[in-house]
Each structure stands twice: as C-alpha cells, then as structure tokens.
Amino acid sequence: MTKLQAIGRNVHELCDFLGHGLLKGFLRELEFLSVVAVAIVALSMNSVAREANACPAADGQVVDDPQPACANPEEPSQRHGDRARRFAAGQRDPDQAFDDTQRPWEDRAEGVVRIASFNLALERREANGLQTELRTGESIQARKLAEIIQRVRPDVLLLNEIDRDAIGENLDLFHKLYLQVSQNGQPGINFEHRFFPESNTGVDSGLDLNRNGVSGEPDDAYGFGRFEGQYGMAVLSRFPIKTENARTFQKFLWRDMPGARWPKTPVGDDFYSAEIRAVFRLSSKNHVVVPIEVPSGILHLVAAHPTPPVFDGPEDRNGLRNHDEIRLLADLLDPSAGAYLVDDQGRRGGLADDARFVVAGDMNADPKDGDSTNQSIQQLLGHPKINGDIGPRSNGAAQAAIAQGGINLQQTGDPAQDTADFNDDTTGNLRVDYVLPSANLQCVGSGVFWPNPTLPESELISASDHRLVWIDIR
Ligand SMILES: [Ca+2]
Ligand SMILES: [Ca+2]
Ligand SMILES: [Ca+2]
Ligand SMILES: [Ca+2]
Numbered sequence: 001m002t003k004l005q006a007i008g009r010n011v012h013e014l015c016d017f018l019g020h021g022l023l024k025g026f027l028r029e030l031e032f033l034s035v036v037a038v039a040i041v042a043l044s045m046n047s048v049a050r051e052a053n054a055c056p057a058a059d060g061q062v063v064d065d066p067q068p069a070c071a072n073p074e075e076p077s078q079r080h081g082d083r084a085r086r087f088a089a090g091q092r093d094p095d096q097a098f099d100d101t102q103r104p105w106e107d108r109a110e111g112v113v114r115i116a117s118f119n120l121a122l123e124r125r126e127a128n129g130l131q132t133e134l135r136t137g138e139s140i141q142a143r144k145l146a147e148i149i150q151r152v153r154p155d156v157l158l159l160n161e162i163d164r165d166a167i168g169e170n171l172d173l174f175h176k177l178y179l180q181v182s183q184n185g186q187p188g189i190n191f192e193h194r195f196f197p198e199s200n201t202g203v204d205s206g207l208d209l210n211r212n213g214v215s216g217e218p219d220d221a222y223g224f225g226r227f228e229g230q231y232g233m234a235v236l237s238r239f240p241i242k243t244e245n246a247r248t249f250q251k252f253l254w255r256d257m258p259g260a261r262w263p264k265t266p267v268g269d270d271f272y273s274a275e276i277r278a279v280f281r282l283s284s285k286n287h288v289v290v291p292i293e294v295p296s297g298i299l300h301l302v303a304a305h306p307t308p309p310v311f312d313g314p315e316d317r318n319g320l321r322n323h324d325e326i327r328l329l330a331d332l333l334d335p336s337a338g339a340y341l342v343d344d345q346g347r348r349g350g351l352a353d354d355a356r357f358v359v360a361g362d363m364n365a366d367p368k369d370g371d372s373t374n375q376s377i378q379q380l381l382g383h384p385k386i387n388g389d390i391g392p393r394s395n396g397a398a399q400a401a402i403a404q405g406g407i408n409l410q411q412t413g414d415p416a417q418d419t420a421d422f423n424d425d426t427t428g429n430l431r432v433d434y435v436l437p438s439a440n441l442q443c444v445g446s447g448v449f450w451p452n453p454t455l456p457e458s459e460l461i462s463a464s465d466h467r468l469v470w471i472d473i474r
Helices: 003-018 021-050 076-088 129-135 140-152 169-179 317-332 395-404 406-410 456-463
Strands: 113-122 156-162 193-195 233-237 288-294 297-303 357-362 433-437 443-448 469-473
Touching: 113 140, 113 297, 113 357, 113 433, 129 169, 140 169, 140 456, 156 169, 156 297, 156 357, 169 193, 169 233, 193 288, 233 288, 233 297, 395 406, 433 469
Parallel strands: 113 156, 297 357
Antiparallel strands: 113 469, 156 233, 193 233, 288 297, 357 433, 443 469
C-alpha cells in the first residue's frame, strides 16, 4: 500500500470511527481533494528538504489563535472527531490549520519569561558514545536540536534524555559546540547557568529488580540504563541558578512515601522482596527543585522524567512507579502533603505555601490515552497549586495524527496537544511533555514546536521523537 493509499484508508477509517453516514458521503467527496492536498504538501516537503541549507524566510507572521494562548480547549473527547474532520478537509479548516505561515514560537509578548521542556533523545548505547559524537561539532542530530532551541529561544530550558558522563561534559559540549553556534542562519543562544544532576539510570542496585533471575542488567539498575547517566536530565538558564539551594531526590526511597503503590503479583503477593523494597529508589532518574532568579524573583523549576509505564508485566511495576514518581512531584508542591519528603541534601518538606514554580518534564503520562496507571498525570493537572488549564498545542501534531492514522484515530485526547510521535500500531502519539505553571503565575502564551509540514523547519523534528513544549509567564 502506498502512503497516499494509506492516507485514503485512514480517512475511511476515520469515517467509520465517527460513525456518521452523512459525514461519510461528505468525506468521500473530500477524500480526493485531501489526498491531492497531501501530495502537494509531500512534494513541497521534498523541495524543502533539497533546500534545507537555505535560511527559511522568517516572516514572523502569526495567525491569531482562535483559543486564548493559555486556555485549554473544550472537552477534547467531544471535539476530537469534529477537529479531525476539519483537518481532513485541508485548507477549508476554519482554524486555518493548514496556514503554512504559522510560527507561533515567534510570537512573544514583551517582558515574559519563556520556559521550555524538551526530550532531546540524545542517548547512546555506549557510555562515551555521545561525548565522542558531540566533540566533533558535527552531530547532525545535535545541530537540529540546537536549531529548534534557537528558534524557540527559551530563557529556562529543561532537557530530558541527554547522557550524563561522569564530569558532566556532554552538556558543556552541546552548549558550546551547538547551542552557541549559529545553526542554519539562526542566532546562537547562550545559557550562562547550567545544572546537570546525577541520574539513577544505570546505577546498579546489586539486586534482580526485574526478577528474571539475572542481576546486573540494565533493567536491574535503579533506573533503566546501560551505563550510569544514560537518559540524563539538565537545566539550562539565562538567569542565575541558585545551585546552593537546589534540591535533588535521587536517593529518596520508595518505601518512605506513605501509601506507596508497590506492585503485586497476580496472586496478590508483593512483587518486590523486602530486601529490594529496603533499597528501592523511587526516582528513575532524579527529581529536582531548582531555584532560578528570574527578573520578578525566585522561580522554582520542579523537574523529573518518570519511568515509562510500559516494559513490565501484569504486576504493572513501571506503571505504578510512574504514578508514584509523579506523586512525588505533586506532594512537593504542598507543604502538608510533602512533609514526609527528605532530599539528598538532608532537607525536609516540600515547597513553601506561596512559592512560585513551574513543573516541567517528560512525564511519560498522557491525560487520556496510552498506558499510564490510574490517570497518573491528573495528580498534576488537577493539583490546586497548578494552573492545569494550560494546553499547549500545535497544528503539526493535529495533522500528524490524521496523516499517521492507526491508533491515533482511536484515541480520545485532543491530537493537537500531542508532544511525542510514537509508533502508531502500538501506542500512537501522546501528550507526555509538560510545562505547568503554579496558579500564582500569569501565563500569557504556550505552544509545542511541531511545525506545519509545509514549513522548512518541520524537517527539524526528526531529531527527536518528542517535541519542545513552552510557556510564557509573567
Ligand atoms: Ca534482572
Ligand atoms: Ca505497565
Ligand atoms: Ca506516530
Ligand atoms: Ca494523541
């Protein structure tokens, strides 16, 4: 089946999914037009790819967002079919979704602080693999990632999935040889302040955590990893990081969380032995609270990268851990809920009641779809201290869901809010990357860097399976 045939089939499947007879007839007529439109897009993308080295026209024209910048749209499950139908109708979309001039990341109000989260997928299978590649200054992937960051130009940026070497050199290499260097005509970007904490990934527990009878494997580390620091996380900032007051929860034990959701075997026994539970670290990488001195005062970046809820068995050990890793973040935001927490520095409790914060990271949890346990992300989206109405979105994500089809067409979440492009036979695209402001901050803008496929910079997104998400706050 050709790609165009697949798209045509997806349109039919969408009709079946919508179950609307009149709509089916309507869409049959539109199908030919939409296939032609997709073909035109594909041809123009080819020509764009040929001209990838040319600096794209940065006309900066931004179409008015039909939704207020920070508002969550209406209940997505009711809107999904309608929105999908309009996207399938191509340029007739009243939202002007196929407007190829739309570059919302260039729309930035005076005086805002832009905060972003980006899973770079800069992980390699060997401990020194990334270092060797970055040192050349010619990593194609790192160049594309840097260009995305240079285009969005965040002031504070959380990075997920950048391998951490023993002395943290990878972050300096990425900064010096890629971010500070002009990529494809974009001005270089300088983050004077950087924080690159240790990660539990690849730190061997000495025990058989996945219970397959063998110890010392990647899945027996405190966080899945082939070497220490694989899939690390980092904070980059234009504003000073108060490193001396930064908190990490790398070594916090799961058993010290009241009501921890330990996995059970199908017959109801504890999946983990008492020996394992005595040493099990909750954070699969690290959980950090990083105070940053933005112009309006101290802002706490609260960040983590909870384990994916998959790669486990009926005991759902990773789904339950993902839930409790997100719970640690939620508890941190509330002085009473977080009273039990003790960080690696020996300090007790969560954030102060009036603290201003932003929670950021790849949470590996979608509000509607995917495999997360007990809607784990609702612990943050519904948290009274968080403005959970922020719904960063992109036209590129909405179009990708239609073009890629598969499981995307059975999902109930708003496809425009997806932030990761996963396999459409097994998972579908998901909203898993978040930047969530505290309710006492004013959010004046947000978005996801998932450009319209007609834009030259849409070629950049192949550098990661995740997309950069940002918010603008005052
Ligand atoms: Ca094992
Ligand atoms: Ca699971
Ligand atoms: Ca996909
Ligand atoms: Ca989705």
